[in-house]
Amino acid sequence: MIVTLISQCEKKALARTRRVLDAFADRIGDNTWQTVITEDGLLALKKLLRQTATKNTAVSCHWIRGRRRSELLWVVGNRSKFNSEGVVPVNSTKRKILQNEWENNxxxxxxxxxxxxxxxxxxxxxxxxxxxxxxxxxxxxxxxxxxxxxxxxxxxxxxxxxxxxxxxxxxxxxxxxxxxxxxxxxxxxxxxxxxxxxxxxxxxxxxxxxxxxxxxxxxxxxxxxxxxxxxxxxxxxxxxxxxxxxxxxxxxxxxxxxxxxxxxxxxxxxxxxxxxxxxxxxxxxxx
Structure with missing residues (x-):
């Protein structure tokens, strides 16, 4: 299977996860890896990541199912770095954006x-x-x-x-x-x-x-x-x-x-x- 791995790690966890991911996949960006891997190899990768995981670790794995479709397989570490589909938020606000009192007639x-x-x-x-x-x-x-x-x-x-x-x-x-x-x-x-x-x-x-x-x-x-x-x-x-x-x-x-x-x-x-x-x-x- 073809997988893409995204790292949102911080501090020392970033260097540790890079060493693990570099051993299994090709780095195609500063925090992105991609490779063709078997199911057993993917389980071994996930096991190594969990052994070295800390509160600053956050790695997601996406299975490329087709030209226009991918599936989130798992997240190791801090899940709040990703949403339920493995997407990384780019902006955040404390402002109330749901104006139900006037938007929803x-x-x-x-x-x-x-x-x-x-x-x-x-x-x-x-x-x-x-x-x-x-x-x-x-x-x-x-x-x-x-x-x-x-x-x-x-x-x-x-x-x-x-x-x-x-x-x-x-x-x-x-x-x-x-x-x-x-x-x-x-x-x-x-x-x-x-x-x-x-x-x-x-x-x-x-x-x-x-x-x-x-x-x-x-x-x-x-x-x-x-x-x-x-x-x-x-x-x-x-x-x-x-x-x-x-x-x-x-x-x-x-x-x-x-x-x-x-x-x-x-x-x-x-x-x-x-x-x-x-x-x-x-x-x-x-x-």
């Missing part, structure tokens, strides 16, 4: 899973309308005036409209059947503005859920919701910094045509004819 994976699950439960509320249910049983392929995800967003906003913080609306969802029995959500829906969203005024966690609800099929076109076409061209050419805030984006978010709004359907019928059917909640006693 997966520590929040359980929270992300809970929010995603909650959003999934709420994202199809917009299908609980007489208009959408009638479309499922008919042969008509006419699109909805407002897509179900936008209706789901509006319903979610109404469900938590007067909640001051995230704890309040989460507690309301825990007792949603009782709250629905005391509030006429369908009547509130008829009176709301379908072209306006209140995401910017919601508590932080509710904003996150609302965004997942309304974008679970596709994101809004940015040039329609936040930037004008001329500004988009300028951003592409100049690479200027975008200083827009999330709150500012939510304030300008609206049901853009062909994103969550179907202008072709609205052209055929007036809004007053569509809204009563669209906003009549079919589900009763909870979602």
């Amino acid at each position: 997966w520590q929040y994976a359980p929270s992300i899973q809970i929010i995603a699950t909650l959003s999934a439960l709420l994202h199809d509320l917009g299908k609980s309308t007489i208009g959408f249910q009638n479309k499922l049983t008919s042969s008509s392929f006419i699109g909805d005036p407002y897509r179900h995800e936008w209706i789901s967003l509006k319903l979610f906003e109404l469900l938590i409209a007067d909640c001051p913080d995230d704890k309040a609306w989460l507690n309301r969802l825990l007792n949603i059947e009782q709250w629905l029995s005391e509030n006429d959500i369908a009547q509130r829906f008829k009176q709301c503005n379908p072209d306006k969203t209140n995401i910017a005024t919601l508590p932080p966690l509710a904003q996150w859920v609302a965004w997942l609800i309304v974008t679970h099929h596709r994101l809004p076109p940015v040039h329609e919701t936040f930037y004008k076409p001329s500004e988009i061209i300028r951003l592409k050419n100049d690479r200027i910094a975008i200083n827009s805030t999330l709150s500012g984006f939510y304030q300008q978010l609206r049901p853009v045509d062909f994103w969550v709004k179907n202008p072709r359907t609205l052209e055929d019928k007036s809004q007053n004819e569509i809204m009563p059917k669209l906003l009549a909640i079919q589900a009763t006693g909870g979602f």
